[in-house]
Amino acid sequence: MKKIIETLQGKKFEIPPIWLMRQAGRYLPEYREVRSNYDDFMQFCFDSKAIQKVTLQPIDRFDFDAAIIFSDILVIPHILGQSVRFEKNHGPVLSDVNWEHLFDQSNTINMPEVMRPVTEGIRATRQELSDDKALFGFAGSPWTIATYMVSRGKTQDFAQIEPFIKSNPDVFASIINVLTKKVTQWLQLQIDAGCDVVQIFDSWAGMVPEKYYESILIKPLLSIVKALQQSHAQIPIIYFGKGISNYYPTLAKQVSNIAFGIDQHTDVNFINLNLPSHIAVQGNLDPISLKNGTFDSDVKKLKNVFKDRPYVFNLGHGILPDTPIEHVERLMQLIKS
Numbered sequence: 001m002k003k004i005i006e007t008l009q010g011k012k013f014e015i016p017p018i019w020l021m022r023q024a025g026r027y028l029p030e031y032r033e034v035r036s037n038y039d040d041f042m043q044f045c046f047d048s049k050a051i052q053k054v055t056l057q058p059i060d061r062f063d064f065d066a067a068i069i070f071s072d073i074l075v076i077p078h079i080l081g082q083s084v085r086f087e088k089n090h091g092p093v094l095s096d097v098n099w100e101h102l103f104d105q106s107n108t109i110n111m112p113e114v115m116r117p118v119t120e121g122i123r124a125t126r127q128e129l130s131d132d133k134a135l136f137g138f139a140g141s142p143w144t145i146a147t148y149m150v151s152r153g154k155t156q157d158f159a160q161i162e163p164f165i166k167s168n169p170d171v172f173a174s175i176i177n178v179l180t181k182k183v184t185q186w187l188q189l190q191i192d193a194g195c196d197v198v199q200i201f202d203s204w205a206g207m208v209p210e211k212y213y214e215s216i217l218i219k220p221l222l223s224i225v226k227a228l229q230q231s232h233a234q235i236p237i238i239y240f241g242k243g244i245s246n247y248y249p250t251l252a253k254q255v256s257n258i259a260f261g262i263d264q265h266t267d268v269n270f271i272n273l274n275l276p277s278h279i280a281v282q283g284n285l286d287p288i289s290l291k292n293g294t295f296d297s298d299v300k301k302l303k304n305v306f307k308d309r310p311y312v313f314n315l316g317h318g319i320l321p322d323t324p325i326e327h328v329e330r331l332m333q334l335i336k337s
């Protein structure tokens with residue numbers, strides 16, 4: 001049995017299952033070694049052998065309850081023809097785009113074919129991973145992916161994108177539509193290849209003004225979740241909407257049967273009081289307190305606050321690259337004690 005899956009299906013454990021967002025990454029020397037073989041990050045993301053190797057590294061080292069497939073949310077724009085490269089100390093840079101051309105392209109693209117290196121990596125990883133561990137597939141939300149596509153890199157705030165939405169409302173709606181379809185198909189392909197659970201990363205949800213929630217956040221999410229619940233009813237879905245956890249009690253009524261990832265700024269008591277207690281939550285430990293090794297009281301508090309609901313231990317956002325490995329080891333001991 002997979003403890004994380006059981007938890008997401010509603011079971012409560014005294015010792016919660018644990019994995020960490022961005023657990024395969026630069027804080028691991030063995031990751032940096034594999035990474036150094038590639039100048040181009042996207043080439044790395046499409047190498048089946050490297051995917052398998054790097055996905056399993058944190059499991060071998062820390063014995064987490066789940067692996068997350070090594071990939072990136074930006075593989076979607078990349079396969080749609082908006083190429084992505086990563087500049088050191090700068091983050092992603094996306095190429096210029098002709099939207100009409102990209103929309104045309106999106107109709108002809110053979111997703112199973114172009115994603116084959118990744119799905120092969122998933123298949124191989126699932127085979128090697130022990131039965132009691134879950135394998136996460138993931139994608140960005142349409143909105144979060146769109147922020148990178150429209151600003152051709154990281155977006156600082158909504159004001160950077162709102163002029164585009166206002167002057168090209170039809171184009172923006174088409175971007176969200178195309179991404180909704182592609183994200184749905186990509187998650188389905190990952191599940192077919194062997195993923196047991198999927199997470200939707202909406203890292204920039206917190207930027208969106210409430211008047212846009214319906215069109216930008218909820219409608220696309222509902223469409224993805226409905227399609228997955230129809231095609232793969234048994235696969236749990238986690239929505240990580242960074243910065244909007246106060247809205248989760250309402251969102252849970254609009255999009256049913258999903259679990260929620262909560263960031264480190266979330267008021268956990270508010271969640272406990274307002275989100276029905278059968279709904280699973282995941283996360284909340286501040287990545288900075290893991291980095292600094294000052295997490296003992298936070299861990300105790302989280303275990304206590306969420307003792308009466310299904311809870312998956314995790315961070316509130318990705319692990320920081322300069323996190324000492326000993327702190328992760330000590331966190332594991334503390335959780336399991």
Ligand code: CP3
Pocket residue numbers: 020021022023024025026035041068069070071072073074086091092138201203318
């Ligand atoms: O969690 C895991 O271990 C699985 C792998 C994973 C990566 N990216 C690998 C990666 C996952 C789940 C992601 C998600 C992702 N990617 C998100 C959503 C989650 C979040 O952190 O908000 C976003 C917004 C991206 C886009 C992205 N990819 C950015 C902004 C960057 C550069 C900034 C950074 O953190 O370095 C990346 C690059 C990236 N993706 C790296 C890794 C391990 C580091 C690149 C490197 O090794 O050179």
